[in-house]
Amino acid sequence: MVFNHTKYIMHMKGKVKTKLNITGNILIYYTVIILVMVIAVSSLMGIIISRYQENHLLIAHIEFYPELINVLVDKDPTILQTLSGKKSSGISDNKSSVAGMLAIKGVSSAAIINTNGEIAAQSNLNLTLKGISLNQQFIKALSGSTGYEYTIKDNDRSLILYIPVKSGNDIKGVVYLSENGSHLTSIIHGSRFTAWLIISLSGLLLYILLFYIFYHSFRKQKKINEHLWQTQDVTIFALGYQAELRDLETGKHIERTSAYVSIIAKELKKHEKYKTYMTDDYISDLVRSAPLHDIGKVAIPDSILRKPGKLTDEEYLIMQTHPEHGSDILEKAEERLTFPSFFKIAIQMSKYHHEKWNGTGYPSKLSGVDIPLSARIMALADVYDALSSARPYKEAFSHEKCISIIKDESGKSFDPEIVGIFLTKEQEFKNVSILMKDD
Ligand SMILES: [Fe+2]
Numbered sequence: 001m002v003f004n005h006t007k008y009i010m011h012m013k014g015k016v017k018t019k020l021n022i023t024g025n026i027l028i029y030y031t032v033i034i035l036v037m038v039i040a041v042s043s044l045m046g047i048i049i050s051r052y053q054e055n056h057l058l059i060a061h062i063e064f065y066p067e068l069i070n071v072l073v074d075k076d077p078t079i080l081q082t083l084s085g086k087k088s089s090g091i092s093d094n095k096s097s098v099a100g101m102l103a104i105k106g107v108s109s110a111a112i113i114n115t116n117g118e119i120a121a122q123s124n125l126n127l128t129l130k131g132i133s134l135n136q137q138f139i140k141a142l143s144g145s146t147g148y149e150y151t152i153k154d155n156d157r158s159l160i161l162y163i164p165v166k167s168g169n170d171i172k173g174v175v176y177l178s179e180n181g182s183h184l185t186s187i188i189h190g191s192r193f194t195a196w197l198i199i200s201l202s203g204l205l206l207y208i209l210l211f212y213i214f215y216h217s218f219r220k221q222k223k224i225n226e227h228l229w230q231t232q233d234v235t236i237f238a239l240g241y242q243a244e245l246r247d248l249e250t251g252k253h254i255e256r257t258s259a260y261v262s263i264i265a266k267e268l269k270k271h272e273k274y275k276t277y278m279t280d281d282y283i284s285d286l287v288r289s290a291p292l293h294d295i296g297k298v299a300i301p302d303s304i305l306r307k308p309g310k311l312t313d314e315e316y317l318i319m320q321t322h323p324e325h326g327s328d329i330l331e332k333a334e335e336r337l338t339f340p341s342f343f344k345i346a347i348q349m350s351k352y353h354h355e356k357w358n359g360t361g362y363p364s365k366l367s368g369v370d371i372p373l374s375a376r377i378m379a380l381a382d383v384y385d386a387l388s389s390a391r392p393y394k395e396a397f398s399h400e401k402c403i404s405i406i407k408d409e410s411g412k413s414f415d416p417e418i419v420g421i422f423l424t425k426e427q428e429f430k431n432v433s434i435l436m437k438d439d
């Protein structure tokens with residue numbers, strides 16, 4: 001009695017694949033979350049930084065122009081002369097005293113205003129600045145500090161500065177400077193674009209880095225899970241095989257019955273009634289549990305288990321204890337677990353796989369839907385295999401004869417719905433019985 005482990009592992013790999021598809025979805029799920037988080041954080045940083053940058057730029061301008069004007073005042077005596085009235089306010093003279101200011105990049109108009117609020121010189125003739133003496137920012141400039149007005153209209157910015165002109169400690173007047181709105185806007189837009197570009201690239205780099213770290217650890221974890229999963233399956237197989245080894249009649253019983261359970265469960269999933277119940281996880285657990293259904297046979301003496309002839313009534317009663325022995329073993333194991341596991345299904349399968357739909361089975365004489373679905377599936381898989389396999393006391397029945405017997409037992413030994421499923425998938429049952437035939 002030699003098992004084809006390659007086939008068994010291939011079969012198990014199919015189940016592993018189902019689990020890995022779920023983890024594959026987790027990879028997509030988490031990378032999308034990381035991407036959304038990186039975009040959100042980058043956008044927020046972009047807003048905060050561009051606002052900070054605009055304020056910073058404004059402060060830089062407000063500080064930069066007064067320094068420049070002071071340098072101009074020191075270099076160009078015409079400015080103070082204009083304010084003291086020593087120079088005429090003709091257009092050509094006006095231009096000479098404000099020429100240096102207009103040469104400053106971005107300045108669109110400039111004026112020199114005396115302390116009474118009168119324009120002493122200006123860059124263009126249409127600058128009237130009526131009521132300037134009452135302007136708060138002008139008054140602020142007269143007190144020695146730079147005043148400014150910053151406005152944003154239709155996404156176009158304008159900055160007007162009132163810069164005190166000093167001679168020693170005396171305030172001689174105020175320089176009015178208006179910065180070209182489109183120039184200021186283009187500077188701010190340019191710096192904002194640069195900030196967004198840097199933030200976006202940083203965000204992209206951060207995403208790539210996080211994705212790499214996550215993907216790397218995910219791959220590592222996936223490999224560990226695969227190994228753990230396969231180790232569990234092989235351990236289950238070993239447990240089931242241990243019981244099987246002692247029972248000379250069963251051959252590749254474990255492999256085939258697991259395959260039959262899988263066929264029935266996958267077909268049941270297509271039916272509306274079982275759709276929500278038969279999840280991929282549940283099917284996977286059913287197939288994992290199937291090899292353990294006869295584990296209780298380890299408690300049956302060899303003299304009964306390996307008896308070539310018919311069992312006496314007393315021996316048969318002892319044989320009938322194997323479902324409960326099996327569930328006892330599995331319950332003891334399950335008690336040690338701290339989380340829900342497939343053992344619940346394995347216990348059901350082991351304990352009730354000899355129950356009959358009409359209540360004449362053993363050990364609990366359950367009937368109908370009181371028998372857990374897992375055990376009803378296992379019962380048919382188990383009997384089909386017993387019928388279609390050769391035993392020391394009988395030849396293997398033909399597939400057709402097996403179908404006929406199972407049909408007759410519908411509503412007696414078996415759940416009629418599961419018999420219905422079997423009949424639609426009988427060809428697959430036949431294929432498995434041939435493919436995994438006893439050596
Ligand atoms: Fe059994």
Ligand SMILES: [Fe+2]
Pocket residue numbers: 253293294382
């Ligand atoms: Fe069995």
